[in-house]
Amino acid sequence: MTAMTEAATPMSSLLKVRDLRTELGKSDNPLTVVDGISFDIGSNERLAVVGESGSGKTMTALSILRLLPDAARISAGEVNFNGQDLLALSRSRMRRMSGGDIAMIFQEPMSSLNPVFTVGDQIGEAITLHQGLRGRAARARAIELLALVKVPSPERRIDQYPHELSGGMRQRVMIAIALSSQPKLLIADEPTTALDVTVQAQILQLLKQLQQEFGMAILLITHDLGVVAQFAQRMIVMYAGKIVEDAPVSEAFRRPMHPYTEGLLRSIPPLYEDVDRLLAIDGSVPPPTAMPSGCRFRTRCDYARPPCAAQIPPLKLFGEGHRAACIRHDDYEVRRT
Amino acid sequence: MTAGDLLQVRDLKKHFSIGSSLLKSRRQTVHAVDGISFDLAPGETLGLVGESGCGKSTVGRLLVRLIEPTEGSVRFDRREMRTLAGHDLRAVRKQCQFIFQDPYGSLDPRMRIWDIVTEPIVIEGTMTRPQRRTRSIELLEKVGLSAAAADRYPHEFSGGQRQRIGIARALALNPRLIICDEPVSALDVSIQAQVINLMADLKKELQLSYLFISHNLAVVRHIADRVAVMYLGKIVELAPKSELYHRPQHPYTRALLSAVPVPEPDQPTEPMELHGDIPSPINPPAGCRFHTRCPFAFDRCRSEEPILRESRAGHQVACHLDAG
Numbered sequence: 001m002t003a004m005t006e007a008a009t010p011m012s013s014l015l016k017v018r019d020l021r022t023e024l025g026k027s028d029n030p031l032t033v034v035d036g037i038s039f040d041i042g043s044n045e046r047l048a049v050v051g052e053s054g055s056g057k058t059m060t061a062l063s064i065l066r067l068l069p070d071a072a073r074i075s076a077g078e079v080n081f082n083g084q085d086l087l088a089l090s091r092s093r094m095r096r097m098s099g100g101d102i103a104m105i106f107q108e109p110m111s112s113l114n115p116v117f118t119v120g121d122q123i124g125e126a127i128t129l130h131q132g133l134r135g136r137a138a139r140a141r142a143i144e145l146l147a148l149v150k151v152p153s154p155e156r157r158i159d160q161y162p163h164e165l166s167g168g169m170r171q172r173v174m175i176a177i178a179l180s181s182q183p184k185l186l187i188a189d190e191p192t193t194a195l196d197v198t199v200q201a202q203i204l205q206l207l208k209q210l211q212q213e214f215g216m217a218i219l220l221i222t223h224d225l226g227v228v229a230q231f232a233q234r235m236i237v238m239y240a241g242k243i244v245e246d247a248p249v250s251e252a253f254r255r256p257m258h259p260y261t262e263g264l265l266r267s268i269p270p271l272y273e274d275v276d277r278l279l280a281i282d283g284s285v286p287p288p289t290a291m292p293s294g295c296r297f298r299t300r301c302d303y304a305r306p307p308c309a310a311q312i313p314p315l316k317l318f319g320e321g322h323r324a325a326c327i328r329h330d331d332y333e334v335r336r337t
Numbered sequence: 338m339t340a341g342d343l344l345q346v347r348d349l350k351k352h353f354s355i356g357s358s359l360l361k362s363r364r365q366t367v368h369a370v371d372g373i374s375f376d377l378a379p380g381e382t383l384g385l386v387g388e389s390g391c392g393k394s395t396v397g398r399l400l401v402r403l404i405e406p407t408e409g410s411v412r413f414d415r416r417e418m419r420t421l422a423g424h425d426l427r428a429v430r431k432q433c434q435f436i437f438q439d440p441y442g443s444l445d446p447r448m449r450i451w452d453i454v455t456e457p458i459v460i461e462g463t464m465t466r467p468q469r470r471t472r473s474i475e476l477l478e479k480v481g482l483s484a485a486a487a488d489r490y491p492h493e494f495s496g497g498q499r500q501r502i503g504i505a506r507a508l509a510l511n512p513r514l515i516i517c518d519e520p521v522s523a524l525d526v527s528i529q530a531q532v533i534n535l536m537a538d539l540k541k542e543l544q545l546s547y548l549f550i551s552h553n554l555a556v557v558r559h560i561a562d563r564v565a566v567m568y569l570g571k572i573v574e575l576a577p578k579s580e581l582y583h584r585p586q587h588p589y590t591r592a593l594l595s596a597v598p599v600p601e602p603d604q605p606t607e608p609m610e611l612h613g614d615i616p617s618p619i620n621p622p623a624g625c626r627f628h629t630r631c632p633f634a635f636d637r638c639r640s641e642e643p644i645l646r647e648s649r650a651g652h653q654v655a656c657h658l659d660a661g
C-alpha cells in the first residue's frame with residue numbers, strides 16, 4: 001500500500017470512506033474496480049464525482065450502500081457514516097440504512113419504478129417503511145412529497161402509473177421516494193443524464209433547493225462538467241479505479257493539479273466561442289489487463305517522465321482541501337510549504 | 338442558395354400510426370416530423386438540435402430513405418428521391434451514408450474490422466477481395482487507426498475507436514453527405530473532442546456535407562455551419578451558427594441555450610422558466626406548438642400557427658413575437 005492517504009476533511013464529516021477496495025470476479029484473479037480510495041462528505045455538502053466511463057464511480061456508490069452486484073465484493077477498507085461502520089452492520093440494519101438515512105436515485109427512473117403499481121403505491125410503501133404512516137395519512141404525505149418535488153397537480157398524478165409520466169416527472173417521483181425517509185445523504189448516479197437540458201436544469205435546481213432546505217449531503221455522479229460547475233461545491237475526479245484529484249470546484253476549475261482533470265476541462269467545447277480545434281486527451285483508458293506500471297494516466301499524459309512509471313503517485317495536499325495524485329508538482333509543493 | 342444545393346427538403350412529413358390495427362377508432366397518429374424545409378449546400382454542415390422525441394432521428398432516416406415520407410419532397414442533387422427507383426436510387430443512396438449513436442450496437446461483433454469497414458463495397462460488388470482489403474486499410478488510416486486494426490474484432494476496441502470504425506465504413510463509398518445521428522453522445526468528454534476533430538478534418542479534406550444530429554448544443558456549434566432547432570416535429574429556428582448562439586430569437590431556442598449548464602463555477606446559469614413538459618406528438622397543441630410552455634405566449638399563439646420566415650438574412654424564425 002502507498003503512504004496512508006489523507007482525506008481533505010471538510011468541517012464535519014458525515015461520511016468517511018477509507019482505503020475502499022472493491023473487486024470483481026474470481027478471488028484468485030480479481031479485477032479491482034475501486035482501488036483503495038479515501039474521501040469524506042460533509043454533512044451539508046454537495047460533492048460531485050466525475051471520471052471516464054468505467055472508472056468506478058457507480059461501483060463506489062454501490063459499495064457505500066452495500067448494493068453491489070453478485071459478482072462484486074468489498075475486499076478492504078472502511079465506510080463510516082455518522083459514526084457507524086457501515087461495512088460491519090448486519091444485512092437487515094444495512095437494508096434499513098440504505099433507503100433510510102442514505103437514499104439513492106439512478107439514471108433511468110423507469111427501471112427503478114415498478115410498472116404495475118401507481119406512483120402513490122410506491123411512495124406510500126416507502127412512507128410506511130420509514131415513517132410508519134398508513135392509509136389516508138400515508139396518502140396525504142405522498143401528495144405532500146409530490147408537491148415538494150414540484151409535480152403539478154399531485155392529487156391527480158398520485159393515481160397514475162409510471163408509463164403515464166414523462167422522464168422528468170418519473171425522476172421527480174424517484175426523488176420524492178428518496179426523500180420520504182428524510183435522508184442525511186442522497187447519492188444520485190447520473191440523475192439527469194437521460195433528460196433534456198431544460199428538464200435537467202429544473203431537476204438540479206430542485207435538488208439544490210431541497211439539499212439546502214433539509215441540510216442533506218448530496219453525492220452526485222456525473223460526466224458533465226457543466227453540471228459539476230453549476231451544482232457542486234467540491235469535486236472528486238476518478239481515473240481507472242483511483243481518485244486522482246479532490247478539490248473545491250472553483251479551485252479545481254481554476255487550478256487543476258492533475259493532468260487528467262486539466263485535459264477534461266480543456267476538452268469541453270465552449271458554447272459561445274469559435275475555436276479552430278477542440279483540445280482532446282489523446283488515446284483512451286488502457287484495458288485492466290494492460291494497465292501501465294506507476295501512474296495509470298501516464299500513457300495519455302503530456303507531462304509524463306520516467307519517474308511516473310516507478311510507483312503509483314499517492315494523493316498529496318496542494319492547498320486547503322485540494323488533493324491530487326501526480327508527481328509533476330513535487331517541486332511546486334516544496335515551493336508552497 | 339438554390340442551384341448549387343446538394344439537398345433540398347420541402348414540407349417533409351412523417352406520421353406514424355400506432356395502436357390497434359383492428360380497432361380503427363383506437364388508432365392514433367404520431368406527428369413525428371410535421372412539415373419541415375431546409376437546404377444543404379455541398380461541403381456544408383447543418384446541425385439539428387432539439388429535445389428528445391422532437392423528430393431529429395426521423396428526419397435523418399427520411400433523408401436516406403430508411404423510411405418513406407408521408408408527404409413532402411427530398412431532392413438530392415436536384416433529383417426528386419421519390420421518383421427514383423432501381424439503379425438510380427442505389428446510385429443516390431451510395432452518396433448518402435449514416436453514422437449511428439451507439440458505437441457498440443452498430444458493429445457486428447462476429448465480423449473482422451476490415452470486413453465491417455468495406456461491407457458497403459461488398460454490396461456494390463465492384464471490388465475484388467484483395468482490392469477491398471487495400472481499401473479497408475486506406476479507410477482505417479484515414480480515421481486515425483492503424484492497419485493492424487484490420488484483422489481484429491469490435492470488442493477489442495474502445496468506444497471512441499469503434500466510432501472511428503463506424504466513420505470509416507460510412508466513407509467507404511465516397512459519399513457526399515453523411516447523416517450523423519448523435520455520433521459522440523455515448524463517448525466520454527475526453528474522447529468526444531477527438532472524434533469531432535476527426536469529423537471536421539474529413540469534412541474539409543473530402544468536401545463532405547453533414548447533417549449532424551445532437552442534443553448537445555456546444556458540440557453542434559463546433560461542427561456545424563448552420564443550426565436548425567426542432568420542436569415537436571417542426572423547425573422553429575434556423576440560422577448560421579454564430580447568429581443562432583449569439584442572437585437567438587425563438588423563445589424555445591433561448592430557453593434551450595439558457596438551460597445549458599456553463600462549465601464556469603463562478604458564473605451561475607439562469608435557466609429560463611418553461612412551464613411543464615414537452616407535449617405528446619400525438620396531439621400537438623394547436624396554434625404555436627410551443628405555446629403551452631412559452632413564457633411569452635399571447636392569444637394569437639393559441640389559434641394561429643406561426644410560419645418559418647426570414648427575420649434577417651439567412652435567419653429564419655417561426656414565432657408571432659415582433660412578427661407585425
Ligand SMILES: Nc1ncnc2c1ncn2[C@@H]1O[C@H](COP(=O)(O)OP(=O)(O)OP(=O)(O)O)[C@@H](O)[C@H]1O
Pocket residue numbers: 024033051052053054055056057058059060069071223
Ligand atoms: N455488474 C457488473 N459485472 C461485471 N463488471 C462490472 C459490472 N458493473 C460494472 N462493472 C465493471 O466495473 C468497472 C467500474 O464500473 P462502474 O460502473 O463503477 O463505472 P462508472 O465509472 O460508473 O462508469 P460509467 O460512467 O460508464 O457509468 C468497469 O470496468 C465495469 O466494466
Ligand SMILES: Nc1ncnc2c1ncn2[C@@H]1O[C@H](COP(=O)(O)OP(=O)(O)OP(=O)(O)O)[C@@H](O)[C@H]1O
Pocket residue numbers: 353354355367368369387388389390391392393394395396552618
Ligand atoms: N417507428 C415508429 N413508430 C411510432 N412512433 C415513432 C416511430 N419512430 C419514432 N416515433 C415517434 O416519433 C417521435 C420522434 O422520434 P425521433 O426518434 O425522431 O425523436 P428524436 O428527436 O430523435 O429523439 P431522441 O433525442 O430521443 O433521439 C417520437 O415521439 C417517437 O416516439
Ligand code: SF4
Pocket residue numbers: 258259260295296297298299301302303304305308313325326327328
Ligand atoms: S504522475 Fe506523471 S504521468 Fe501521472 S499524471 Fe502526473 S505527470 Fe502525468
Ligand code: SF4
Pocket residue numbers: 587588589625626627628629631632633634635638643655656657658
Ligand atoms: S408564437 Fe407565441 S407561443 Fe410560440 S414561441 Fe412565439 S410567442 Fe411563444
Ligand SMILES: [Mg+2]
Pocket residue numbers: 057058059189
Ligand atoms: Mg456509472
Ligand SMILES: [Mg+2]
Pocket residue numbers: 393394395
Ligand atoms: Mg434520436
